[in-house]
Amino acid sequence: MSTHLDAELLAHLQTWQGRSETWEDLLTPAPLRALSATLDREDALPVAGTELPPLWHWLFFLPHHRQSDIGPDGHAKRGGFLPPVPLPRRMWAGGRLQWHAPLKVGDTVNRVSTIESVTHKAGRTGDLVFVLVKHQLHNAHGLCLTEEHDIVYRPAAQPSDPVPAPVAAEKHATWQRDITPDDVLLFRYSALTFNGHRIHYDRKYVTDVEGYPGLIVHGPLIATLLLDLVRRHTDLPVRSFEFKALRPTFECADQRILRVCGEPDAQGSTIRLWAQDHEGWLTMQATAELGKPF
Structure with missing residues (x-):
């Protein structure tokens, strides 16, 4: 499949701008118990009324595509709500979130999702397409969370592709944890x-087809680990969070270490957060703003 995007194709993809869909989900305790175990936490068992930790809403509103609708990369085939971008590599590049009220176990929540923009950029390795999706989550009391989700589509890797220079992470952090x-x-x-x-x-797929050196650590998992670090050091709730993936983090089957770091400001209300790989390269940076309990 060609990865060249001409003006006509880009205009077609941009007809997806403004499209929206609404999903309803019930926030149940079982996924929270499972993620708590996965993050190696000793949380109290969630019950009706337990507040969801920040970013744990990603356990809900999950796509349930039929097996026959799955594409070769394991994602759903292109088209539908998201535009059918003809570039094979798709990544969650970052996002911005604002909490307005708590989400709680037992809530029935509606999520309204809208394609805000479809934009094109010429990168070092060819065409890039960025899709911005806005999510708004409401429970019976009103708006609880606004989220902007950045998706980037990239061409297949080539041996001749230039390799961007990595950025060294800060060496010292007040908070840090190795995973x-x-x-x-x-x-x-x-x-x-x-x-x-x-x-x-x-x-085999990620190395032979997509050209990466090993399994890729999920961007949302790294973001969740960054806010989990905040939760391990303060009880103040997160009011806003923004994050950007800068470089893939690889598992590579050799027990490599992912380090998550945090540096609170003097007031303890703004936390600079970052993740680094086993070589000390910066892989994600983020900022969390804390506030008083709702």
Whole structure:
């Protein structure tokens, strides 16, 4: 399949702008128990009324595509709600979230999702397409969460592709934690989020087809680990969070370490967060704003 995007094709993809869909889900306790175990936490068992930790809403509103609708990369075939971008590599590049009220176990929640924009950029390795999706989550009391989700589509890797220079992560952080993102952790998170994307569990596929050196750690998992670090150091709730993936983090079957780091400001209300790989390269950066309990 050609990865060249001409003006006519881009205009077609941009007809998806403004499309929306609404899903309803019931926030049940079982996924929370499972993610708590996956993150190696000793949380109290969630019951009706337990507040969802920040980003744990990603355990809900999961796509349930039929097996016959799954594409070769493990994602649903292109088209439908998201535009059919003809570029083979799809990544969650970052996002911005604002909490307005708590989400709780037992809530029935509606999520309204809208394609805000479809944009094109010429990158070092060819065409890039960025899709911005806005989600708004409402329970019976009103709006609880607004989220902007950045998706990037990239061409297949080529041996001649230039390799961007990595950025060294800061060496010192007030808060830090080391995690081994082995294939079991990646599989459990994929299962919890019903994520069939083969780059996270199929080493032969990710190396032979997509050209990466090993399994890729989920961007949302790294973001969740960053806010989990915040929760391990303060009880103040997160009011807003933004994150950007800068470089893939690889499992590579050799017990590599992922380090998550946090640096609170003098007031303890703004936390700079970042993740680094086993070589000390910066892979994700983020900022969390904390506030008083709702």
